[in-house]
Amino acid sequence: MKTVNAIKQLNGTIEVPGDKSISHRAIMFGALANGQTTIEHFSHGEDCLSTIAVFRQLGVAIDVSSDKITVHGTGIESLKQPSTILDVGNSGTTIRLMMGILAGRPFESRLTGDASIQKRPMNRVITPLKTMSAAISAQEGGLAPVTVSAVEAITGINYDMPVASAQVKSALLFAGMQSDDVTIINEKEKSRDHTERMLQQFGGEITIDGLSISITKQPPLQGQNIYVPGDISSAAFFLVAASLLAGSKVTLKNVGMNPTRTGIIDVLRDMGAAIAETSQPTTGEPLSDLTVSAAPLKATEIGGSLIPRLIDELPIIALLATQAEGTTVIKDAEELKVKETNRIDTVAEELTKMGADITATPDGLIIKGPTALHGATVSSHGDHRIGMMLAVAGFIASSPVELEDAEAIAVSYPNFFEHVEQLSK
Template identity: 60%
Template structure:
């Protein structure tokens, strides 16, 4: 893939694709397999840059991880089997690797250092550093642990009940993973809204008891993970780009196979239904601890809506492409309660508004979201950029399918972070 692509309007999109494995689940499968005793086999693992950063970090801690086509095998030796890395643990662009690994390393019996790329260096780590320090963790870093690089000296931890100010699966997961390393004590995380629950589901698959209620999750220290086999469903955050494409490109019909429909992640499906999309969800027999479905989307007549509150954690990564969707809906779409967008790979509020404005969208930023007025003809005829953010890059590529004039997409390589075969699939569907 070249770094600058010229992308043009298409007449229709039709066909069947299977999106890559879920990024969040792929990360966790490697981490939990490394923490477990025995051999874990992971099918449909996402071979994106972020997930390969997780593999690299755990290999540096002495874990044998074999990668074949579509299959990853992790030889776990338990938490005690992790070794002090002789090198710095480079997480690349992966916030998930950084934050979840902090929870694992906080209770390890060695010293480690974490570093990432320029984007990671700007992302807030104190939201994890703070609760881990409450558990007794010894973490140093730039601006008192607010930013990478981070140095962690593993130590004995104590259980806590943490009231998280944000609904963040990464914060929740880091604290729960640290909690497993306490001496038979309970650790609970309570959130303002329930965040995605892949960690809770997968820990159970690895034999760990996790108790949950509406907004809290609790684990007891001293539990051991037992190796298991994991099938990674298709990533609904990746599917979202083709769901939006199918809805807004004329004369289109796309079938997406084996997509994960975890109820903490299905906000994009809720929004499509709220906006009147022609969509069918066909549940499949579960191959794993996560629910899976085939999803059929057709060209749709859409109407504006308001997206806020409890729905936001279920679609936070999909907001860039939802903004594009809203440009093709009649009336006003308001997205609010989404200030978390400011601390993603880019400030996604400013980036989405800036890039979509370049190609003719009527969109304005607010303190915690954006307001989009449709239905708007997108002009194209502009140079746009992903700004190094994979989801911005894919959103702009889908936008090019309906712009009057071609667009020039800069920094397109960022898309490989989560969807290496994105342009191949787009080409496959183009008629």
Template identity: 55%
Template sequence: MSKQLNYMSPVLNGNIKVPGDKSISHRAVMFGAMAQGKTEVTGFLAGEDCLRTIDCFRQLGVQITQDGGHVTVESEGMNAWREPAEVLYTGNSGTTTRLMLGILAGTGFHSIMTGDASIGKRPMNRVLNPLREMGADIRGREGGQYTPVAVQGKTLKAIEYTMPVASAQVKSAILLAALNAEGTTTIIEPVPSRNHTEIMLQTFGVQLSQEDSKIEISGDQQLKTANVEVPGDISSAAFMIGAALVAEGSDITIEQMGTNPTRTGILDVIKAMGADFELVERDGAGEPSADMTIRYSKLVGTEIGGAVIPRLIDEIPLLALVATQAEGTTVIKDAEELRVKETDRIDAVVTELKKLGADIEATTDGMVINGPTKLNGAKLASYGDHRLGMMAAVAALITDGPVEIDDVECIAVSYPNFFEQLESMIR
């Protein structure tokens, strides 16, 4: 379904709470299913991706009830899981697919996993290589590089693995496999990536050690149940942040937004660009959060690359749009990871923003944007990618003329009430 937007230079004002963090929601269900007993999750993101995770564990025999943002997981532990009678379907969720590979590799049964057409094009070899070093038996298309994949669970062995690129999904898959491995597994990251898995494993009673870029975890550890409060997803909040920055006169507050330091690269970048915002920290254990007030700002171009990239990889489409309104040149580099997301986000972002009149060019590992540029209305493609769909919607706030976006249903993957919240702030 397509949607036409004609906002006509709106001002945004108000307080909102964005949906729960997608990464944390996935892990809360997974770890609750691995633990023995009852786990309560509040603030859960009831988006398509996270619902696929729930469905997968239900097929393994785990009792899960979900009512909006409240989820109860009741499990007898991994040893009580049953072999799934049907193929595990992960939809569009790369997190579900890759982390489940690590979990299923150490079980005692056979399972098959597949996703939608987009997942079928996303390479799994970065996860499979270390898992196979641990002794995992995983097979599929082109040597198991693409779904569907079949996993024959077996006892694994610990490894020391130096990751070629920073990836929270790959790291997490290894950590989860390591729980069913004999010995102590060591992971060395080139630069820190999202650490939601490490934080939550400790919340569920798992012992691990971290020193600089090295993580060590021993096998034969049983997860204990825990209650998890999921903060707002900063990757979803990014689109509201961007909307306030570019819509003249805007002033909004985003409540209880997750501020895990491995995810706040966007805040570093917009600060360098001259954004006017402030954070008020919230109390709470585990994952940090804050209330963020963000206002329309006159921005300047900047360089985005290096160690900050893993901390904002999902926010780059939005930052590219924001950069079209900044004075000067913005260079995004070291972001090759974007080419293996839901779509090739480098080419897709450049193609769609050019339709609006942006001065933007793709490079092998990013893009170059010159601004400020007046944007015009156009018909845009979402590519079935939720973040590109939301980028297009934010662009409609500042275009001279309407913007039509195809396949807006894809936005429900991470932000089911996106349009409702955005339009509730328009004054």
């Protein structure tokens, strides 16, 4: 249990943790490449550390220090059969992408995770991988633990994605890059493209034509030097907090500005937030310094192709909407139901405890504002993004908030409360 008290304002400059999605993939591509990969500004959240642990079990040497990760890659063919079950902890990215990587390996492996992972749907990855001749079995309902067995060869697939999911897409790309056939993936909406970008950075070959992506067996990948931008999903909590607290001005250094991830910036500006952007030089993903100041806010409607670009930020946007003038509608966001929690129901349930006027719908939320929030005993339900959203709610509440299971925040932002203290002095 952590007590969160109201904050008058936030001022100063911080650098949020490295992007979680990019950190995962840097380890994965570094492990599959030949030669040394160095990763700076890596996310040391528990999810990404789980990915490191999995590859170590597969025989990859990885050195970890506070300022740099070094992956000693010897190529995908060098991965070894693990002697024990691969534990991904709380990381949905790790388990789903690893299924694609392991689908083409000549050995059997088993993947599992914590109680949350064992409730999350895996058939969205298993079903198309089986169509590619992968041998994958799971528990009833397509739940972990998942067993991936050896096959003679992965075959190509022409697959129409039923939902916009970077995890599913990436798993199929990792499998497809091990096949002599061509795999074509057709997206409904553009999802985050970190896998495609990083494959090319490591010397891989991929064809992208609008919403259609083609891949086949890759030439040997070569180790790279990677700088991981700040995670915009982590930055979102301070973008919202500074927007809500009068007199605040916060600069977030080197935040990743991949266009498939910047929906949060578009929505905040549409709602009236004051955000200044200064582009920074980079050899990898685009990045900028973001400076946000408190501003009056108005309601908005969020749906359609915008949803994949801010799916992880919707809980904190819902909190922002409780303080905006008018009725905010979030729709087309069914994907929120299969995150670490059912984030639609969890957001509505927890913010209602604090006095918010918020209603869950089958595909989103309806939030009326502005509404004063008061203290309450609330829970992250083991979901890091729910935990940080409720902490920010505590910053603007009229009385203290008691946050249960606050330690879940360490999954993506271990020093979140340290940064809060730094900015609130």
